[in-house]
Amino acid sequence: MVAKYFVAVRPQTNENHAVHKEGCPFLPDDEKRIYLGVFSSGQDAVVESQRHFIKTKGCLFCSKEHKASEETPSQSEWANKDSIPSKLRIAISYHQSLLCCLN
Numbered sequence: 001m002v003a004k005y006f007v008a009v010r011p012q013t014n015e016n017h018a019v020h021k022e023g024c025p026f027l028p029d030d031e032k033r034i035y036l037g038v039f040s041s042g043q044d045a046v047v048e049s050q051r052h053f054i055k056t057k058g059c060l061f062c063s064k065e066h067k068a069s070e071e072t073p074s075q076s077e078w079a080n081k082d083s084i085p086s087k088l089r090i091a092i093s094y095h096q097s098l099l100c101c102l103n
Protein backbone atom coordinates (compact mmCIF):
# COMPACT_ATOMS: atom_id res chain seq x y z
CA MET A 1 0.00 0.00 0.00
CA VAL A 2 1.82 3.12 -1.19
CA ALA A 3 1.17 6.62 0.11
CA LYS A 4 2.63 10.10 -0.14
CA TYR A 5 4.81 11.11 2.78
CA PHE A 6 5.85 14.50 4.12
CA VAL A 7 8.27 15.66 6.81
CA ALA A 8 7.47 18.57 9.09
CA VAL A 9 9.82 21.55 8.71
CA ARG A 10 9.60 22.33 12.41
CA PRO A 11 10.70 19.69 14.91
CA GLN A 12 8.52 18.40 17.69
CA THR A 13 9.33 19.06 21.34
CA ASN A 14 11.66 16.04 21.32
CA GLU A 15 13.59 17.65 18.41
CA ASN A 16 12.52 14.96 15.95
CA HIS A 17 10.94 16.08 12.71
CA ALA A 18 7.70 14.16 12.27
CA VAL A 19 7.19 12.19 9.08
CA HIS A 20 3.51 12.18 8.09
CA LYS A 21 1.52 10.13 5.67
CA GLU A 22 -0.85 11.90 3.28
CA GLY A 23 -4.22 12.39 4.94
CA CYS A 24 -2.87 12.49 8.49
CA PRO A 25 -4.86 15.02 10.56
CA PHE A 26 -1.58 16.30 11.99
CA LEU A 27 0.01 16.96 8.63
CA PRO A 28 1.43 20.52 8.72
CA ASP A 29 0.38 23.22 6.24
CA ASP A 30 1.98 23.27 2.78
CA GLU A 31 4.65 25.79 3.75
CA LYS A 32 5.53 23.86 6.91
CA ARG A 33 6.24 20.51 5.32
CA ILE A 34 8.56 18.96 2.74
CA TYR A 35 7.23 16.45 0.25
CA LEU A 36 9.32 13.27 0.47
CA GLY A 37 7.73 11.13 -2.20
CA VAL A 38 5.64 8.00 -2.48
CA PHE A 39 6.66 5.07 -0.30
CA SER A 40 5.28 1.65 0.48
CA SER A 41 6.20 1.96 4.14
CA GLY A 42 6.60 4.70 6.72
CA GLN A 43 10.06 3.34 7.46
CA ASP A 44 11.24 4.12 3.93
CA ALA A 45 9.81 7.62 4.25
CA VAL A 46 11.70 8.16 7.50
CA VAL A 47 14.95 7.12 5.80
CA GLU A 48 14.26 9.61 3.00
CA SER A 49 13.39 12.35 5.51
CA GLN A 50 16.85 11.97 7.04
CA ARG A 51 18.30 13.52 3.88
CA HIS A 52 16.58 16.71 5.04
CA PHE A 53 16.91 16.50 8.80
CA ILE A 54 19.25 14.59 11.09
CA LYS A 55 16.59 13.64 13.60
CA THR A 56 13.30 12.43 12.20
CA LYS A 57 10.67 9.98 13.30
CA GLY A 58 7.45 8.64 11.88
CA CYS A 59 4.42 10.49 13.19
CA LEU A 60 3.02 8.41 16.03
CA PHE A 61 -0.50 8.97 14.79
CA CYS A 62 -0.27 7.98 11.14
CA SER A 63 2.55 5.46 11.67
CA LYS A 64 0.30 3.72 14.13
CA GLU A 65 -2.41 3.37 11.48
CA HIS A 66 0.19 1.80 9.26
CA LYS A 67 0.84 -0.87 11.89
CA ALA A 68 -2.45 -2.57 11.05
CA SER A 69 -1.22 -3.59 7.60
CA GLU A 70 2.48 -4.13 8.09
CA GLU A 71 5.19 -4.48 10.74
CA THR A 72 8.28 -2.29 10.64
CA PRO A 73 11.35 -2.19 12.93
CA SER A 74 10.32 1.13 14.48
CA GLN A 75 7.03 -0.36 15.63
CA SER A 76 8.63 -3.32 17.38
CA GLU A 77 10.85 -0.74 19.05
CA TRP A 78 7.74 0.90 20.49
CA ALA A 79 6.38 -2.46 21.57
CA ASN A 80 9.37 -2.79 23.88
CA LYS A 81 8.25 0.27 25.79
CA ASP A 82 5.64 -1.76 27.61
CA SER A 83 6.37 -0.03 30.90
CA ILE A 84 3.93 2.65 29.74
CA PRO A 85 0.28 1.54 29.50
CA SER A 86 -0.84 1.54 25.87
CA LYS A 87 -3.74 3.90 26.52
CA LEU A 88 -1.42 6.44 28.10
CA ARG A 89 1.06 6.01 25.27
CA ILE A 90 -1.63 6.86 22.73
CA ALA A 91 -2.58 9.93 24.75
CA ILE A 92 1.05 11.07 24.82
CA SER A 93 1.56 10.54 21.12
CA TYR A 94 -1.65 12.40 20.38
CA HIS A 95 -0.46 15.29 22.51
CA GLN A 96 2.97 15.35 20.88
CA SER A 97 1.50 15.35 17.42
CA LEU A 98 -0.82 18.14 18.38
CA LEU A 99 2.10 20.20 19.66
CA CYS A 100 3.89 19.49 16.41
CA CYS A 101 0.90 20.76 14.51
CA LEU A 102 0.60 23.94 16.56
CA ASN A 103 4.26 24.89 16.22
Ligand SMILES: [Zn+2]
Binding pocket: 019, 020, 021, 024, 025, 026, 027, 059, 060, 061, 062, 063
Ligand atom coordinates in the same frame (compact mmCIF):
# COMPACT_ATOMS: atom_id res chain seq x y z
ZN1 LIG B 1 0.98 12.07 11.03
